[in-house]
Amino acid sequence: MREEGYISPRQAAVLLWFAVLPTAILFLPALLALRAHQDAWLSVIVATLAAGAVALVVYLLAQRFPHHTLFQYCELILGPVTGKTVALIFVLAFFLLDAVVIREFSEFLVTAVMPETPALFFSLSIVAVAVYAARNGLEVIARCTDFILPLMVTFIAIVLLFATPEMAPRNLLPILENGFRPVLGGALVSWSFLGQIFILAAYGAFVNPPRALRASLISGLLGIAFFLSLVTMGTILVFGSCEAARLTFAAYALARVVSLGQFFERIEALFLAIWVGGVFIKITINLYVVALGLATVTGLKEYRPLVAPLGALNVAMATLLYRNISEIRHDLLLVEPGWTLTWQLILPLFLLVMAWLRGKRRTGI
Amino acid sequence: MLILIILAFLVIAYLDAPKLWQKKYWRELAVMGIVWSLGLALSLALALNLPVPSPAKLLARVFGPVTEWLLRLIG
């Protein structure tokens, strides 16, 4: 099915940032410090290179099938039956990803801010808003980012800048103490976040002009790498790698140490407000892609009626997925890397190879 | 709790279903119905504390070894 809006390449890139960063800055630095110690920021850079492979695959597929979404060209490449099956796998994967994000969101708020409020309340309220936004289409979601992006960027900059008095450069040394292996281990973990730029394959069809997709992919990926490595580096610089690995929510802890003079401190409430905005975009864009994908697979004319039931199902799924935050961390460390590598790199790569072998391409609309 | 869940799902249904019915979008109605009933069933099952297996467990069973293998590959 077709979506009636178009987004600019810049908006596509910014959406990519929002599709990765909000949960990544919160959970990833600590997990990286666990794996790669003081070289965590190197892991991010290595993972960025690896995520470049995803970007390349997404780009090549988009070149072959301009104006087609991932779910559409699955069918074009593999035929109706296999194509629909593969597309459905993608839909499920995005759906699960969204559920995980919702769960991470509510888990964080309950732990760090309002322990007396049931987690369900948080997931319900953010999904309600996300459903509303997703029903309005991609253009609206993209415009939401225009509002939240400056806030988010400014705030990350403020936190990092004002945390500098607490930073000790020596915390980053020695570089590559145990060689490259821990770095690669960390890269594997950060990969499962960075690989989420694959979402561009689903909404890249609506980028106008289509050939600007490369620019969006590159600036999207570089922006993510930039912010993520800065936050990771900041966390290690402030806390040291041992203590950073103990943190559950790195970026939040970073916001909490900011203290300028005696007046500019305790800004974590501000962090929270802005971060919730970021996660809202992340959940919305995923929900949108899930609804769009499901509508494409089942051959509907409209994706809108699916958004609200999918949202509801997502809330239930988020509640079901994990029993506690320890399971989330375990999954992020030991399951997600394999899973995301499979559906965000291997499967698309398979699509690309098949398209190339079968000589499938679609030019024009 | 159960009443609240059912109420919420009725509201969700009311948002789109009547319009689809009027426009005779049967296909949309069917897909939506499936997702809707899945959601309702899952929510009710969770509210009633029925043992529902988590898909995360399934993923962990399949992709846990994959990740482990990847980790061994690099170090």
Place this chain on the structure above:
Amino acid sequence: MKARLRLALALLLLALMLPVLAGCWSRHEIEELAIVMAVALDAVPGDQVRLSVYVAIPRTIAGGPSMGGGGGGEPPKAGEVISATGSDFAQAARRLESLVPRRLLWAQNRVLILGEELARQGLHYLDLFTRERQMRLTTPVLITMGEARKVLELPPGIELMPGTILTGILRNRTTFKVELKDLLAMWEAPGDNPVLPQVVMTPTPEQESREVRSDGEDKGQKGAYKEEGKKTPPEAVAIKGAGAFRDDRLIGWLDERETNGLMWLRGEVREGVITVTLSIQTGGNYPGQEQGQKMGQTITPDQGQGQPAGPVEGQGQNPSQNQARARTQGQASVIFHRASTEVKPRVEGSQVTFNVEIRGNCDLTEATVSLNPDRPEHLLAIQEAVNRAVEERVLAAVRKAQQEIRADIFGLGETLHRSNVRYWRQVQDRWNEEFTRAKIQVKVDLYLNRLGMTNRTPGKTLDIGGKGATQGSTR
């Protein structure tokens, strides 16, 4: 019909959202909160811990410090000390809540004070203070000899709350400051051991005043007060000295001088004053009288005493050497605002040597010894004495750490770790032991380059040149 149903539904939705939208879910009004301003942690016999908190009494704060008091003469207490015991701090905190008519709010906690006994048992009790969401990793941590609770019972001074007093003192940077996150980093880093600044009550409460409660239960504030009333309450606090840990256990104490050396070695010195005792062998000549007689009138650094102790033995000799003339013995103090410490480890065979280089600039701030700073060599002499004093302090701290504490409280292991990973691997597991054998060489290069607002020390010039002497010297 349809429109009406829609309206009804919308209204129902609104009604459902009403309790949520007011934002009153886990609301805590400020009148319902007891704000914890300082926390003291102690161990009590029977494997129990005692959590004491200083809770602000809002009425007194609102009244303003100067308004209160009334006829009593004694300034009103701005808060109350409440304590409870438990087998861990979470339990004690919960019991604490059964003693207070309000909910405890920990987020405003200013300071965490560890009692000696608890520190000797280990730091693992601090977990609550990193895990609980209201606690901040930026809370300064202090240690005290004896009971930590005593510090909270400090009478109000310039500031009303003990927490504010202590953080205020810390902000003066007379000593180093350890925040909770720094403490944990020191503890967790393999080549480092924690040190905490020490709070001292003056007049120092006797060590044996530790009440032993056999039942392990605290009687609350009143019980403690009755016992306290017999003794003279401590008048004030000072933060000086430090408690040194091996891994997570308190081992010993550093005195003020050693602490200063520790700060230099750790590179924690931001600003400070160093006082040295000098003697001038002038042979009857006032410095600056004649240019040609440099040899006869050099200022030699004394033993480089670091303490600003008032009359030292040097002053006793004063009258005999010079009567009513220039003071040939006395002190000079320098102030510095910026200093840097660089530690370079070197490994030769199995011998680790740390070359410590301390650099910085200082200004002359007081001189009770007669000197004419227009003569560069006088400044050089002071500078040399200052350098010697700093070196002595550092070496004193090193001696203490190597011989008594037997733990690397300077984080030197981490510098070795950073610079020589291969060797570090070999000694990593027994670093504290290895540290006691390490050689530490200190080189201090503090430059004295400013004199302040005046140059010559005040007083009659009393020499042959008379009034012209000072002018003569600048020639």
